[in-house]
Amino acid sequence: MDGPGYFSSHVVAILSIDENGSLQTLPDKQDAAAFYAFKCSFGLSGIVVECVIEVRQAxxxxxxxxxxxxxxxxxxxxxxxxxxxxxxxxxxxxxxxxxxxxxxxxxxxxxxxxxxxxxxxxxxxxxxxxxxxxxxxxxxxxxxxxxxxxxxxxxxxxxxxxxxxxxxxxxxxxxxxxxxxxxxxxxxxxxxxxxxxxxxxxxxxxxxxxxxxxxxxxxxxxxxxxxxxxxxxxxxxxxxxxxxxxxxxxxxxxxxxxxxxxxxxxxxxxxxxxxxxxxRIPKKLARSRFTTLYYQQFLVC
CATH class of the missing domain: 3.40.462 (Vanillyl-alcohol Oxidase; Chain A, domain 3)
Incomplete structure (x- = not known):
């Protein structure tokens, strides 16, 4: 009833592991474009370890x-x-x-x-x-x-x-x-x-x-x-x-x-x-280490 009805819209920061095995933090304020793109990658950009969720009044x-x-x-x-x-x-x-x-x-x-x-x-x-x-x-x-x-x-x-x-x-x-x-x-x-x-x-x-x-x-x-x-x-x-x-x-x-x-x-x-x-998943969001055969069939340039 208040705000979008899908979970990722309430995520405001992500801690993930990139294709090199390094931890990276993506907050929504400092690097908004990269943050929003990552949330649309179906896990092909990195492995999510932790997310920070926006808190709303119940x-x-x-x-x-x-x-x-x-x-x-x-x-x-x-x-x-x-x-x-x-x-x-x-x-x-x-x-x-x-x-x-x-x-x-x-x-x-x-x-x-x-x-x-x-x-x-x-x-x-x-x-x-x-x-x-x-x-x-x-x-x-x-x-x-x-x-x-x-x-x-x-x-x-x-x-x-x-x-x-x-x-x-x-x-x-x-x-x-x-x-x-x-x-x-x-x-x-x-x-x-x-x-x-x-x-x-x-x-x-x-x-x-x-x-x-x-x-x-x-x-x-x-x-x-x-x-x-x-x-x-x-x-x-x-x-x-x-x-x-x-x-x-x-x-x-x-x-x-x-x-x-x-x-x-x-x-x-x-x-x-x-x-x-x-x-359709943009190919630029996919890292080869995380892209299985299943997901490869949906990649587009």
Whole structure:
């Protein structure tokens, strides 16, 4: 709700090991261009040993949770955009093939607010259910729909466990889109998903949707969120079994729609089954000692 929604934007200094094995410190103030470029290198410029994180006041959130249904992908898009305008932050878990949307709408609780004890049992029940749903890749079960719960953002940090081979667990594909293309993204993704489902009987369990404010170009010159000031939205298919062959097939085929047709920006550390050229990392950021065969296919001059 306050500032960009991606972690690296809050990093203000980095201690790393360069290709010669020497420690180097990069603060954001003294050598801003090198610092911002390093943060976009996916580890190809050096090994991060330590980072200094900007500290912000922990403001309380107030949230309403709801389940909504729509009669078309266009109506789903309009619904998401309207919900987002009414609140300070929005998380949506979309069951796309059914046009159903689980939404968590957050807004600032305001100065002087405290966590009301009467609402904390309800808040805790939702926190535990949400954590388990994320861990399991939204595989079955239902989530509570509390209204007006008050909490700190750190109360809802995702927690993961070492899953067994046969346990349901989160797997996903990541794509960044500009908010102006959201309707096209949802409409085309719905059409693709329904066609794939009719052909194979398979559909992802859900699609994670959230919105991120982008910084100016100089502070994020390369990679995702590098389009300059504006709002990005993710639309990420989620499944509960990384080893499912139909999920893997879906992901590979959907890459071509999301990247080639819809112009989505994938992440080489969060998007699977990428082909050479799907992601673009400037060659000047890569040091040969740190550049594996996987990353070599994404280097551009």
């Amino acid at each position: 403001n309380l959130c107030r949230a309403d949770v709801d389940l909504k249904a729509y009669d078309s992908p266009e109506a789903l898009t309009d619904g998401l955009l309207c919900l987002r305008k009414g609140y300070d932050a929005l998380l949506a878990v979309v069951i796309l093939h059914q046009l159903v949307c689980f939404v968590e709408q957050r807004y600032r609780a305001g100065a002087g607010n405290v966590k009301p004890m009467r609402s904390q049992p309800e808040c805790e029940a939702y926190r535990i259910a949400k954590r388990l749903a994320i861990q399991r890749g939204f595989d079955g079960g239902s989530l509570p729909q509390p209204k007006g719960i008050v909490f700190s953002r750190y109360d809802f940090i995702n927690e993961y466990w070492r899953s067994g081979e046969t346990e349901s667990r989160l797997d996903f594909q990541y794509y960044e889109h500009d908010i102006g293309r959201l309707e096209q993204v949802i409409v085309e993704s719905y059409r693709f998903t329904r066609a794939f489902q009719q052909k194979t009987g398979f559909a992802p369990t859900s699609w994670a949707t959230y919105f991120v404010h982008r910084h100016e170009k100089k502070s994020k010159p390369y990679g995702i969120y590098s389009g300059g000031p504006g709002i990005s939205c993710s639309f990420d298919p989620v499944y509960c079994n990384p080893n499912d062959l139909l999920w893997q097939q879906f992901s590979k085929e959907y890459n071509r729609l999301a990247i080639d047709t819809l112009g989505g920006n994938p992440s080489p550390i969060q998007t699977q089954w990428l082909r050479p050229g799907d992601a």
